[in-house]
Amino acid sequence: MLRSLALWLDQRVHLTRLFASTAGHAVPASAHSWFYVFGSGTLLCFVLQVVTGICLAFVYAPTAHDAWTSLVYLNYQQPLGWYLRAMHYWGSNFMVAIMTLHMVQVFLFGAYKYPRELTWISGCVLLLCTLGMAFTGQILRFDEDAYWGLGIGASIMGRVPFMGSRLVYLMLAGPIIAAETLSRFFTLHVFVIPGLIIALVSVHLRLVLTAGINEYPEPGKLVRKETYVAEYEALIKAQGVPFVPHAIGKDLIFSAVLILGILACAAVCGPSGPSGPPDPTQINTAPRPDFYFLSLFALFALLPAYLETFLLLVAPPIAIGLLFVLPFLSGTGEKSPRRRPVAVLSVMLIVLVIGVLAYLGTSSPWSPQMEAWSGAPTPIEYVKGRTPLELQGALVLQNKQCRNCHSLGGEGGRRGPALDGVATRLTRDQLIRQVIQGGGNMPAYGKNLAPPEVTALVAFMQTLRQPHESVARDATVPSVQRR
Amino acid sequence: MAVHESEQHQSTPSGISRRSFLVGFGVALNALAAILLAIPIVGYVFSSFRYKTVQEWIVLGPMDQFPERQTRLATYRNPFTSPWDGATADIPCWVRRLEGEQFQVFAINCTHLGCPVRWFQASGLFLCPCHGGVYYADGSRASGPPPRGLFTYEYKIQDGHLWVLGGQLPTLATPSEA
Numbered sequence: 001m002l003r004s005l006a007l008w009l010d011q012r013v014h015l016t017r018l019f020a021s022t023a024g025h026a027v028p029a030s031a032h033s034w035f036y037v038f039g040s041g042t043l044l045c046f047v048l049q050v051v052t053g054i055c056l057a058f059v060y061a062p063t064a065h066d067a068w069t070s071l072v073y074l075n076y077q078q079p080l081g082w083y084l085r086a087m088h089y090w091g092s093n094f095m096v097a098i099m100t101l102h103m104v105q106v107f108l109f110g111a112y113k114y115p116r117e118l119t120w121i122s123g124c125v126l127l128l129c130t131l132g133m134a135f136t137g138q139i140l141r142f143d144e145d146a147y148w149g150l151g152i153g154a155s156i157m158g159r160v161p162f163m164g165s166r167l168v169y170l171m172l173a174g175p176i177i178a179a180e181t182l183s184r185f186f187t188l189h190v191f192v193i194p195g196l197i198i199a200l201v202s203v204h205l206r207l208v209l210t211a212g213i214n215e216y217p218e219p220g221k222l223v224r225k226e227t228y229v230a231e232y233e234a235l236i237k238a239q240g241v242p243f244v245p246h247a248i249g250k251d252l253i254f255s256a257v258l259i260l261g262i263l264a265c266a267a268v269c270g271p272s273g274p275s276g277p278p279d280p281t282q283i284n285t286a287p288r289p290d291f292y293f294l295s296l297f298a299l300f301a302l303l304p305a306y307l308e309t310f311l312l313l314v315a316p317p318i319a320i321g322l323l324f325v326l327p328f329l330s331g332t333g334e335k336s337p338r339r340r341p342v343a344v345l346s347v348m349l350i351v352l353v354i355g356v357l358a359y360l361g362t363s364s365p366w367s368p369q370m371e372a373w374s375g376a377p378t379p380i381e382y383v384k385g386r387t388p389l390e391l392q393g394a395l396v397l398q399n400k401q402c403r404n405c406h407s408l409g410g411e412g413g414r415r416g417p418a419l420d421g422v423a424t425r426l427t428r429d430q431l432i433r434q435v436i437q438g439g440g441n442m443p444a445y446g447k448n449l450a451p452p453e454v455t456a457l458v459a460f461m462q463t464l465r466q467p468h469e470s471v472a473r474d475a476t477v478p479s480v481q482r483r
Numbered sequence: 484m485a486v487h488e489s490e491q492h493q494s495t496p497s498g499i500s501r502r503s504f505l506v507g508f509g510v511a512l513n514a515l516a517a518i519l520l521a522i523p524i525v526g527y528v529f530s531s532f533r534y535k536t537v538q539e540w541i542v543l544g545p546m547d548q549f550p551e552r553q554t555r556l557a558t559y560r561n562p563f564t565s566p567w568d569g570a571t572a573d574i575p576c577w578v579r580r581l582e583g584e585q586f587q588v589f590a591i592n593c594t595h596l597g598c599p600v601r602w603f604q605a606s607g608l609f610l611c612p613c614h615g616g617v618y619y620a621d622g623s624r625a626s627g628p629p630p631r632g633l634f635t636y637e638y639k640i641q642d643g644h645l646w647v648l649g650g651q652l653p654t655l656a657t658p659s660e661a
């Protein structure tokens with residue numbers, strides 16, 4: 001009975017034929033590897049994001065007036081709302097991470113080479129779409145970080161020559177960050193980009209079927225345009241296995257581990273934010289982006305000012321352009337990472353650079369510690385046994401907010417150098433000059449310090465050294481006994 | 484089969500087959516429809532691409548609210564709002580009163596990437612929390628990545644009240660002075 005029903009259905013919708021040409025397509029036996037699970041993992045993350053995203057959209061209010069309140073409602077009122085938000089947040093983190101692994105694997109295994117150029121290019125567009133989802137998603141979490149993040153985006157647009165003002169307007173959908181801005185990003189995040197991703201994933205998978213899965217690369221086996229397709233067909237004929245059921249085992253296990261990982265992270269770490277409400281008058285805030293954009297955030301602080309606009313506007317198109325033309329620059333030849341030292345080193349370099357920048361982004365040493373001047377204590381050894389003048393200087397250092405940028409005893413800002421031991425580095429005259437005129441990255445304090453304050457401050461700073469160290473001395477002056 | 488072929492290629496006197504005329508006409512008609520469809524959609528979606536300077540005089544408050552030789556935070560409701568803007572249309576700015584009717588009104592946004600700068604009275608500096616931009620009390624750039632001094636608003640005194648000319652997010656392309 002069941003069998004006849006299945007046969008009837010198959011005759012009508014040709015399921016067997018569909019299966020044989022898709023999930024059952026032949027892949028090289030060598031592709032049944034743990035390195036080949038990241039593509040399906042990324043797709044799984046996307047499907048999960050669609051499911052949790054739809055759930056959130058049932059409750060989320062996409063208006064500037066209500067979005068933040070509805071997020072708080074999701075966190076505390078809606079049953080399991082916090083968990084769905086957490087799953088969506090952790091799902092996005094996992095998706096970016098697994099997608100990156102997928103890309104690195106494809107690059108290192110030479111899978112972008114002939115004849116799989118279009119598979120790589122569609123993957124690159126998918127990468128951009130995913131990052132677009134990450135940015136727009138961060139905006140939908142409409143809190144103070146989202147508000148100022150939009151400000152950063154608009155400020156970057158404002159640097160584009162000639163059409164900057166138009167781009168700012170287009171991005172914000174108006175003169176300021178307000179109601180229409182959120183609606184715009186909601187539409188992008190919920191309709192436009194997901195639609196693009198679904199279409200592109202279809203293309204990507206279709207190309208996987210037509211161009212075939214890359215065989216596990218062997219050192220010394222070169223890709224030649226004249227022979228590769230015939231070689232691949234011979235390989236499939238000799239040792240091809242159907243993807244389902246022969247090569248899907250590791251994908252299945254990875255998928256389950258992935259879902260469990262997302263569920264566990266969501267349960268343990270919970271949802272992200274929202275931080276304070278998107279009220280620009282609440283200016284006591286230090287906006288930070290989510291981790292995928294921390295490296296960019298760090299770059300903005302570290303680039304020299306004269307290079308910044310140029311690099312902001314020119315480097316990303318060049319980098320993206322390079323990604324797109326990669327299969328045409330090195331479309332043939334060696335595939336194995338064992339014989340491609342430049343490829344391996346490039347990946348290591350890029351990962352290292354992005355990793356270090358992201359780490360710097362989390363600690364952001366360039367940001368002043370706004371509360372250090374009133375909150376950070378003066379280490380006791382720096383005030384013990386000091387003269388009244390020096391103690392007065394310690395007060396000046398505190399009250400003039402020097403510690404927002406300079407640390408003492410490890411506490412305070414790291415914008416400028418730590419002041420422990422400054423007496424061994426700068427002479428009295430150099431200290432006075434630096435305080436009054438500024439220089440390097442330091443503003444000039446001449447207008448804000450009365451002469452007696454400078455005297456006291458410098459007297460204090462000359463005591464900032466270990467007891468066994470002597471103060472810095474002007475080499476042009478014969479050594480004079482000085483405190 | 485041969486009969487069918489000859490039927491399909493039945494030609495009009497001008498030599499165009501009926502089928503290719505229908506296909507050609509259909510494509511042309513759809514192209515026209517597509518253009519007529521695209522005009523309102525593109526016009527709607529990209530309406531904000533047409534940049535216009537929108538600025539209006541906004542009252543910040545009575546002048547004696549701002550003591551001389553002090554810098555105070557003031558906020559105003561942006562004049563171009565939708566009813567569902569929420570708090571996002573409340574815009575802060577820094578008002579520095581020199582003496583008498585001499586003022587400087589600075590936008591809150593750092594000229595580097597738009598983060599909110601904070602005023603520190605004792606050191607006479609504006610500090611930005613994002614990338615460490617610093618400005619002097621008069622708004623000029625002191626250090627860090629900002630490419631210029633703080634954006635300033637035009638202001639006027641009318642009936643003892645301080646007014647500023649504002650309405651748009653200041654960026655390098657849309658500075659508030661313009």
